[in-house]
Amino acid sequence: xxxxxxxxxxxxxxxxxxxxxxxxxxxxxLFSSLFSNAILFATFRHLVLSGMSFWLFFPYTIGMxxxxxxxxxxxxxxxxRIA
Numbered sequence: 001x002x003x004x005x006x007x008x009x010x011x012x013x014x015x016x017x018x019x020x021x022x023x024x025x026x027x028x029x030l031f032s033s034l035f036s037n038a039i040l041f042a043t044f045r046h047l048v049l050s051g052m053s054f055w056l057f058f059p060y061t062i063g064m065x066x067x068x069x070x071x072x073x074x075x076x077x078x079x080x081r082i083a
Contacts, residue, residue: 003050004059006043011067013039013072019075034041 013036020032050056 001059003045003056004063005071006046007060007063008067008070010036010039010043011069012065012071013067015068016075016078019072019079023079023082028078028082055082 013032017029017032018037020029023029047056047060
């Protein structure tokens with residue numbers, strides 16, 4: 001469950017930072033980048049300490065996919081607010 005939640009958050013944050021690169025708003029990119037890098041570090045730390053078992057592949061992949069989908073929706077909402 002921790003793997004899924006971290007991967008979900010990582011997918012969401014990666015989508016936010018990816019989209020923020022194409023916007024003319026440094027504040028949006030700064031916060032997206034800090035969030036993305038912190039979650040990336042926490043996720044990989046968890047995976048390494050969990051022994052990188054193959055069984056972590058499934059919750060990681062599903063979490064990343066669902067997080068990315070929600071991240072796109074969040075990005076659109078943020079972009080409408082800052083435009």
